[in-house]
Amino acid sequence: MRRWNQDHAAAGGTNEVNLTPLIDVSLALVVILLLATPLAFESSFAVRRAAATARSSAEETETARIEVAVLSADSVRVNRQVVTVAGLGPSLKPLLERSPDGMVAVSCRDSVPHGSFVEVLDTIKLSGAQDIAVAGR
Amino acid sequence: MRAPLVQGDTPLTRINVTPIIDVALVLVIILLITAPMLSVADVELELPQAHARDTEDPLFVSITLGPAGEVAVDDRMLPGLDALTTALRQQLQQSEREDLLVVVRADARLPHAVVREAMTAARDGGATRLAVATRQGGRR
Numbered sequence A: 001m002r003r004w005n006q007d008h009a010a011a012g013g014t015n016e017v018n019l020t021p022l023i024d025v026s027l028a029l030v031v032i033l034l035l036a037t038p039l040a041f042e043s044s045f046a047v048r049r050a051a052a053t054a055r056s057s058a059e060e061t062e063t064a065r066i067e068v069a070v071l072s073a074d075s076v077r078v079n080r081q082v083v084t085v086a087g088l089g090p091s092l093k094p095l096l097e098r099s100p101d102g103m104v105a106v107s108c109r110d111s112v113p114h115g116s117f118v119e120v121l122d123t124i125k126l127s128g129a130q131d132i133a134v135a136g137r
Numbered sequence B: 001m002r003a004p005l006v007q008g009d010t011p012l013t014r015i016n017v018t019p020i021i022d023v024a025l026v027l028v029i030i031l032l033i034t035a036p037m038l039s040v041a042d043v044e045l046e047l048p049q050a051h052a053r054d055t056e057d058p059l060f061v062s063i064t065l066g067p068a069g070e071v072a073v074d075d076r077m078l079p080g081l082d083a084l085t086t087a088l089r090q091q092l093q094q095s096e097r098e099d100l101l102v103v104v105r106a107d108a109r110l111p112h113a114v115v116r117e118a119m120t121a122a123r124d125g126g127a128t129r130l131a132v133a134t135r136q137g138g139r140r
Helices: A002-010 A020-041 A052-056 A086-098 A114-126 B018-038 B081-094 B114-126
Strands: A042-049 A066-070 A075-078 A081-084 A104-107 A129-133 B059-065 B071-073 B076-078 B099-106 B129-136
Touching: A020 B018, A042 A114, A066 A114, A066 B099, A075 A086, A081 A086, A086 A104, A086 A114, A104 A114, A114 A129, A114 B114, A114 B129, A129 B018, B059 B081, B059 B114, B071 B081, B099 B114, B114 B129
Parallel strands: A042 A129, A066 A104, A104 A129, B059 B099, B099 B129
Antiparallel strands: A042 B129, A066 A075, A075 A081, B059 B071, B071 B076
């Protein structure tokens, strides 16, 4: 390698490695990682206001409205039936299949941790709900 | 300059600026991508884990609720939840979009009452679209 460099330099060529393409490709990889990281690890889901939902769905039948109340970290009430968080999905699916708009109104007790509340929202979304309305004060 | 800039009999008088423009453009793209990320408050958070995802809007205003009672709108720390409505209204007025998404980034250990109060304050401050931030936990 050294001999090649010496010969090449003697012949009038450059004996330095061109780092520009390497830096260029590295920076492009950094950009790809920056784009991929937030998409892969952080997300969010939309929630609506329960009061507005109640007004808009006033003309619908009573059975069409699905209400979920988070009672504690591991129990929820679906309409009038109390189930565990693990049993929420199977309880919700038949109700959502009958629901014309796929809307679920969610209320939560004050002392329930936010993580448990989001776990319930996640289960509702994965059960096929189109919209989630969260009850305010 | 060690290497003679000679090509045959004709000397090379112009510098090749293509690589420097190339690298500079990549740096600009990095800055454009990182600018929205830097607008989130630097608070240690344990976001709740979720599998579902539906809101993917690159432009949003964030409300950060830390485990020790920290409250921030974007990267601006606030003294408490009482100041949230005013701060958010100012932030939304500065933006060009009326229906800007407001993302509530709350720690998973916080009681729901705090998050609900923040969401109510956000609506009072003019937020029309609300979302709850989660940490993506893969597919079930």
